[in-house]
Amino acid sequence: MNKKNNIAEIQNQTEDFDVEKFRKDFPILHQEINGKPLVYLDNAATTQKPKSVIDAIEKYYQKYNSNIHRGVHTLSENATEAYESARLKVKNFINANSTKEIVFVRGATEAINLVAQSFGRNSLSKEDEIIITELEHHANIVPWQLLSQQTGVKLKYIPINKDGELVEPEYKKLLNEKTRIVAVGHISNALGTINPIENIINMAHEYGAKVLIDGAQATSHTSVDVKKLDCDFYVFSGHKLFGPTGIGVLYGKENLLEEMPPYQGGGDMIKMVTMKETQYNDLPYKFEAGTPNISGVIGLGAAIDYVNKIGLENISVHENALLNYANQKTSEITGLKFIGTAKQKTSILSFTLEGIHPHDVGTILNNEGIAIRTGHHCAMPVMEYFKIPATSRASFSFYNTYKEIDALIEAIEKCKKVFS
């Protein structure tokens, strides 16, 4: 195989994707770190924000900051309008049936906790079972462990193989009539594995189990159609989708959300309160107690507009090309071992370097202006499986370039030199 040709080919495929133009939308990318141009490859931890998102938030605070759903004055009407139109954007973004199915929360973590407590705690007992996987982020493990302590519900894990893929036949064996919830990540944050969620959802439904998909890593890379997937819950975080921190989304099927009791009590989630009892508000407000993160919601709406303008199709073509390029280049580095080699993968490169601890790699790369994540990536069971304490993880977004990957390769070589 002629590697040079191959790389040229990869680059050709995405020539019409104007990265440099898009990079101009992200003010943060144009700075130096330790005297070198910033190379931001920690997109799985959080993505950067385009100017349009920053502007939308600023405009809210400058022009119409006020509380929503209660004032009769103009500012409040404008804020309510912006807040609810962002909900509509989210609904369309994931193709939900109705805005009643879109609940704003703090992030993926809060959404999972909400489902575990509101859906799980009231209906599950020690006769029941929940299935999650060894690939999960701690956010999709600990809430279920808590629920298990509270209700006695049994927690089972779908194992992974040496490529970091779920072992589907094992999943089949774990499923049975007692399975009530299956909670699976759409894409693994530690390894980049894209899970076969369509199959997982269909098989769970055969046993009448409900399925929660943790989409924290997915929405910035691939389009999501909750109707087509037929998942019961889908959760994601705004900050991994070029939006602000502190805002996220719980999608739930209307009939399920309707049956679930509130997660928190307070203002906004009620219709009427007497000293004796409370009548809860309609969906989705039943789950949005208190003054919400209004600027966060507006920022998330702007982020979705931005992503739609570029198109997730185009984004994924460019990101796949970046991943292929990075795979080829890094596979030439002796001593580098990929952790996570699934056939279906998103643009995450997790690796170890022989004799060099990831923490040291992170420090040396940072000195070259390159931001990556090192550690267990909040997925300690994955590290346990591979019998390593940590990995180095470079995660690419659509605003990353081939040149940046070259800088990464050079810096990895520098690590080896420091330790030679």
Place this chain on the structure above:
Amino acid sequence: MFDIKDLYQEIIVDHNRSPRNFGVIDDADKILEGFNPLCGDKLKLYIKTDGQNINDIAFDGTGCAISIASASLMTDAMKNKSIDEAESLFNEFHALITTEDKFDSEHLGKLTVLAGVKDFPGRVKCASLCWHTLRSALVGDNKPVTTE
């Protein structure tokens, strides 16, 4: 801008590659674990004392170059020191890696190669993990140490 070689000096790279005093002391009277949950560094100290002096000391575990080299250098420096001397060395070392204060390079000896970590605030914990563990074993409550 810092030169990365100020952090990863020859001595550190060497002690990381071939750590001294690496292993188990079977008849240790103090065994204590230190853990950094942030990066997964896990070290175990084995200390043999006569109540006043450190007669033997060793460690094992996994960690980054800074934490392994630091443990290697620390155990070297601690051999045949009294517990009082260990305590004062702890304080000197702590100042070395966290402050700009002048230090007694003669007294600290090779340990001074770790002075570079103060320019890398994220890495101070790596260098100090074994020291906190030692202190807890000798004069503290002998409870496992975590950096978080």
